[in-house]
Structures are given as C-alpha cells and as structure tokens.
Amino acid sequence: MDINIVFKIAAVGILVSVLNQVLISSKREELAMMTTLAGLVVVLFWVIQYISELFSTVQTLFQL
Amino acid sequence: MHLLKIVGSMCIICACAMIGIYFSQIQQIRKRELGSIKKALMLLKSQIEYSCEALPEALHSIALRSEEPVKTIFTNIYTQLMMKNGDSISQVWTRCLKMHESKMKLSKEDIENIIAFGKTLGYLDKSQQISNINISVDYINQTVECIDQKSEKDTKMYQSLGVLGGILLAVLLI
Numbered sequence: 001m002d003i004n005i006v007f008k009i010a011a012v013g014i015l016v017s018v019l020n021q022v023l024i025s026s027k028r029e030e031l032a033m034m035t036t037l038a039g040l041v042v043v044l045f046w047v048i049q050y051i052s053e054l055f056s057t058v059q060t061l062f063q064l
Numbered sequence: 065m066h067l068l069k070i071v072g073s074m075c076i077i078c079a080c081a082m083i084g085i086y087f088s089q090i091q092q093i094r095k096r097e098l099g100s101i102k103k104a105l106m107l108l109k110s111q112i113e114y115s116c117e118a119l120p121e122a123l124h125s126i127a128l129r130s131e132e133p134v135k136t137i138f139t140n141i142y143t144q145l146m147m148k149n150g151d152s153i154s155q156v157w158t159r160c161l162k163m164h165e166s167k168m169k170l171s172k173e174d175i176e177n178i179i180a181f182g183k184t185l186g187y188l189d190k191s192q193q194i195s196n197i198n199i200s201v202d203y204i205n206q207t208v209e210c211i212d213q214k215s216e217k218d219t220k221m222y223q224s225l226g227v228l229g230g231i232l233l234a235v236l237l238i
C-alpha cells in the first residue's frame with residue numbers, strides 16, 4: 001500500500017475541518033455540511049479499493 | 065516531475081485565491097455602483113426641483129457629471145430620447161438598463177427597483193417625481209447599510225474559502 005494515501009487523507013481531513021469552521025462561523029451551516037460530505041465521499045473513493053482488498057483477504061483467509 | 069507538481073499546485077492555489085478575492089470584491093463594487101446611482105438620482109432631483117429642465121437635457125447634464133456606469137446609461141438614454149422615435153421614457157429607461165445589466169454587479173432586486181423608478185419618470189407633477197426619487201434613494205440607503213453589515217464577514221469568508229479550496233484541490237489532484 002502506498003503510504004502517500006495516508007498523508008493525503010490527513011491533509012483532506014485537516015482542510016475540510018478548517019473549511020467547516022470557516023463556513024459555520026459565517027452562518028452557512030448547510031454549505032459546511034455539504035463540504036464535510038464531499039470530503040467524506042472523496043476519501044471513501046480513495047480507500048474503497050483497499051477495503052475491498054481487505055474483505056477478499058479475509059475471505060481467502062477463512063476460505064469462505 | 066516533482067517540480068512540475070509543485071508549480072502546478074502553486075498555480076491552482078493562486079488561481080483559487082484570486083477567485084476568492086474576486087468574489088469578496090463583488091459586494092464592494094455593487095456598493096460603489098449603488099452609490100453612483102444614488103448620486104445621479106440626487107442630481108436628477110435637484111435638476112427637477114430647481115432648474116426645471118426637460119428630462120433629456122437633465123439626464124444629459126447628469127451624465128456629464130457622473131462616473132461609469134451611470135454615465136454610459138444616461139448618455140444612452142439621452143441619445144435614444146433625442147432620436148424621438150415614439151418610445152416612452154419608461155421603455156427607453158428599461159431597455160437601456162437591461163442592456164447594461166450584464167456589465168454591472170447589481171443584484172436583480174436592485175435592477176428591478178431602478179426599472180420601477182423609471183416607470184414613474186415623467187408621470188404626474190414635480191412633487192410626485194421628487195417623492196419617487198426619495199423612495200429609490202431610501203431603498204439604496206437601506207441596501208448599502210445591509211451590504212456594510214454583511215461585507216466584513218463575507219469578505220473574510222470568501223478569501224479563506226478561496227485559499228483553502230485551492231489547497232484542497234491541489235491535494236486532491238496530486
């Protein structure tokens with residue numbers, strides 16, 4: 001697994017949380033919510049292949 | 065390769081920051097335009113009240129004293145009125161404002177209000193005209209006050225959104 005993805009996810013997490021704070025402080029809660037959701041979806045897209053790899057490894061481990 | 069990535073990221077961040085700054089300036093430009101329209105309306109009021117000039121001449125002399133975009137709009141209205149092709153003042157006023165709408169940063173509500181004012185131009189007597197101008201000036205004052213209250217917060221928000229959005233985009237693309 002590429003270690004870079006961990007740093008990328010960390011960077012996205014930090015930026016999304018700061019954006020969230022900025023938007024909440026200017027009374028745009030709904031936009032803050034959308035930003036958080038967008039960040040979550042992007043990160044999910046990145047990690048989904050690793051999750052599926054994990055599941056297939058577990059399957060082969062227990063020979064299901 | 066790494067250098068290219070860094071330069072690209074810098075470009076993205078700078079571009080997004082500039083977009084943020086542009087959006088933060090829109091309200092200030094709108095305020096300035098409303099101010100120049102207010103000035104023109106006050107001049108029109110004094111032209112009607114004291115010098116009792118005909119509307120085309122009054123608009124022309126205001127155009128000479130005003131700054132952009134009021135200058136162009138009023139000059140346009142004046143030339144169209146002087147063509148004397150049978151259009152009423154409200155038709156000419158509406159047409160000219162709609163023509164310049166895209167060049168100004170005014171909101172739809174502002175434009176509608178100014179068009180509504182144009183529809184009452186040349187209607188009934190002098191005092192009616194002056195009270196109509198006062199109504200429009202009141203609207204502009206209220207809007208400018210509203211912009212002042214909102215602008216400080218919005219300016220900061222748009223600027224930080226621009227920079228942070230740029231960094232986010234750069235991280236996503238690397």
